[in-house]
Amino acid sequence: MISADLFSNAIVAGILLGGFYAAVAIGLAIVFGQLDIVNIAHPAFIIVGAYIAYILNSRFGLDPILIGLLAAPVFFFVGALIYRVYFLAFERTGQESLSGLAFFFGVMFIIEVVLILIYGFDYRLVQADYIGQSWRIGFVDFPLRMLVPFAVAAALTAAIYLFMSRTFMGRAIQAVAQDRLALQLMGADPVRIKQWAFGLGIATTAIAGALLIIIGPVEPSVGRLYIGRAFAIVVLGGMGSIKGMFIAALILGVVESMVSTFAGPSWSPAVAFGFLGLTLALRPAGLFGRR
């Protein structure tokens, strides 16, 4: 049954899907990977992003990706604000491990339920010209519904990669993760830097949300499905390494796509998470560990 045609299409579909996963995970790679903040509510913010894309798209016909870019600064400030609360309540008192986890768990539920109370449980969709079109090169298909999110995600990853390695703030964020003391000696305020980084992480969810609703219909609780995947990718990618995260996302996408093409789609979630479980058990630092 394995033909070159099917095989190459499965690989391509997996890479496109993986690119989207990278957009989902990149914010978490900063927040969880660099700052060690276990933001379980990360996918819930993505859903908020998707709903904003839905509202503005259905009301004004704006392009979802444009909406995501416009909403990102707002998300940035919301993220910074949340970090402020988190810092005051947990980090300052040294209770981030247990209470911090539970805090974001609660935030996730509040976001989900509030969205349900306002918009109900119906699936929402967006309209855009490229949704439904498909390019074909040889016998390989590139549905634009997947290709556009992939391109945006790749651009986003590249931008954040450059930001992290070229700018002062980016290097400072990485320094927060590695050597707090040295940073303080340099005269930078670690709390301010972390606030910046957390805001940046949340800002990416506005864009990831727009991509999510381009790919398929969204309702408030679909975010839960991405919790495991997003964390899996960040851990596999080696906690905070942007490059590693992107590769891990592609691997996960390809694995899921291959399994669903050749073994039957009902096994794909278990395979992806089994993969994660094995990595955690055998090589906790991930495939491209920073440690």
Place this chain on the structure above:
Amino acid sequence: MKSAAFWGVLAAIFAGGLVLTTVVENEYYYNAFYLILQATLMAVAWNILGGFTGYVNFGSAAFFAMGAYTTVALNKALALPLPLLILAGGAVGGLVGFGLGYLTLRLKGVYFAIATLAMAIVIETFIANWPYVGGARGSYMLTPEKHLWFDSYIQMLFMVMLLLTLTAVVISRVLNSSRLGRGLAAIRDDEVAAESAGVPTLRLKLVSTTVMGAMMGVAGAPFPYFVTFVDPVSAFNLFIAVNAIAMPMIGGTGHWIGPVIGALLVGTTQEIVKVTVSSELNVLIVGVMLVVFITLAPQGIVGLVQKHWKRKQ
């Protein structure tokens, strides 16, 4: 609490339950009580690992579901009576908990929490692909006709759950106040230091995860008889996991009474809200209570009371 007083209170609660079944006929109340007790049992179980030992388990629902599905499978294969099914559910939960304990060798803190989340999804996928127990389609359970001397089956289930929950509270209290409990607390505070001070950390962690898993399996075992229809979505419901985390956090994780208080408070509120306002607000209430409590009172209700106590003295 003094020992005599503790046992007295337990006996009084159990007797109260028995009296209730002779006085109150209204089945609805037993339904509500059952759900509250089930949540209490889950919260007490979660706290043994989460509160005493400091390892966060996001996969509580998987243990619960394994208990429930053990019942479904064994009931179909052998038609065992309920007490044996509960034991079996506990055994399966405990076994998986034991395995989870070995994971802690390599995974600390956050990594462990994520691994439990992944574990829950893997187990759910397996159950959903196992046609014998109904797979993703779910399976029906008919409530047996016999219910001992009780007026109805739900009354009996309620008493069973009450007995199980009280037993769990006893175990939790023993773990909390014994030498073993001090060992667990040492692991929670600083695992490396505990290890070097000669605390047998792995053994203690294994006890902790096994007891937690067994209790959750026990909590899930009667569930199929309670709902009469089990499918992976309801058995692996994230809400079960959220409650199991939120209730101890709200009540206070350090003390054995914390999860009990949290569960009674949150569980009762939920049951009242469910019928008076709406089920969706249920979830909102847990979320809001959780966030408010851990931001403002990170030690939970027990912590607040203790602080108040100290100030008085």
Place this chain on the structure above:
Amino acid sequence: MVNPRSFMRAGVAAGAIALAAASASLAPLAAQAAEPLKIGFSMALTGGLAGAGKAALIGMEIWRDDVNKKGGLLGRKVEFVYYDDATQPANVPGLYTKLLEVDKVDLLVSAYGTNLIAPALPIVMRKKMVFPSLFGLAANEEFKYDRYFQIMPAGPNPLTDWSWGFFELAAAQNPKPKTIAIVAADAEFALNAAAGARKNAQAAGLKIVYDKTYPPPTTDFTPIVRAIQATNPDIVYVGSYPPDSVGMVKAANEVGLKVKMFGGGMVGLQFASIQKNLGPLLNNIVNYDFWVPEPTLDFPGVKEFLAKYQEAAKGKGVDPYGHYLPPFAYAYLQVLEQSVNAVKSLDQAKLAAHMHKATFDTVVGKVKFGKNGEWAKSRVLMVQFRDVQNDNLEQFAGPGKRVVLYPKEWKSGDIVFPYKQ
């Protein structure tokens, strides 16, 4: 869910009814004095099925108001006692116990959806209540309760009747299809639909070349559709839920799936918002439905009902046309109403006996129940989408876009075959 606006509206409506009652003649005064007749149920007002559940509730409330305008049931005003089950099967036993024990309702009807009907059955059976039931696929198969009545016209053998039309249509084509792919979501309804399709495919002598399930939270369906394409089937039967139906149709289009028939058991393609979003991608898909605005299905009362529904549905975020579920939500209460009026009591045994033997005239046509409480004769329609235009909601309000192909009795057009070349 608490919606302050709907609360106010309810308050205003109640005030209006009270005023009307006060100013009415003396005759209905006796009726007003009698205790109201309470009908209890749980409904998915939040959770996965909330969209349909809320639409069903609107349909049910229209029935209640219609009946009360006629003087109620047995001279008593009809009241609903209902709770939100949040689409969680685990909530259902508790809620039905409460309805029976605390609220002491006079009559019960079911929630919407198989998973929410089945958990109520053991409780309902213990109290021996008649149980008109709203869209459960073979929910009574294991309980075999003789007071269960299903308004969904799946027919006496729901599992196979469900997709029978699809296979009859296929068999009638030239050249006759020889191979089939069956794909379904890993969840209750879709798996049952696929199981029935499998049996029918074997009976029809079709070779099954692909038979797989996928988890409902699947993000990208193109690998699945491509794997199906690789087996080169003549026809494809899909059992899916709304989000995956959308994903499937889009993926089939993107991959350029070349098959002769596509569809069958896709839930969601009946809802206007999804129809609007998919637009022309829907064209020539053959899928099940229960009622569409075709001239052959213009039963007495259905237009009036839909007009009321569409008025009430405005701004509530539910399906604006309500073709799929609401007429049946109205009809299952009509069955109850006509039975109560016929036996003139609330005696559950008598009601059940009447429901078994009578034929009911409802907004969804004549309803006659068989022995197992399903419709005595199946009326699962196979409809085909035709000439659907892009981004246009209004087109689905009237006839012509969903042509009934099967059963012959209700046929309103001929099949376009093959689906895509």
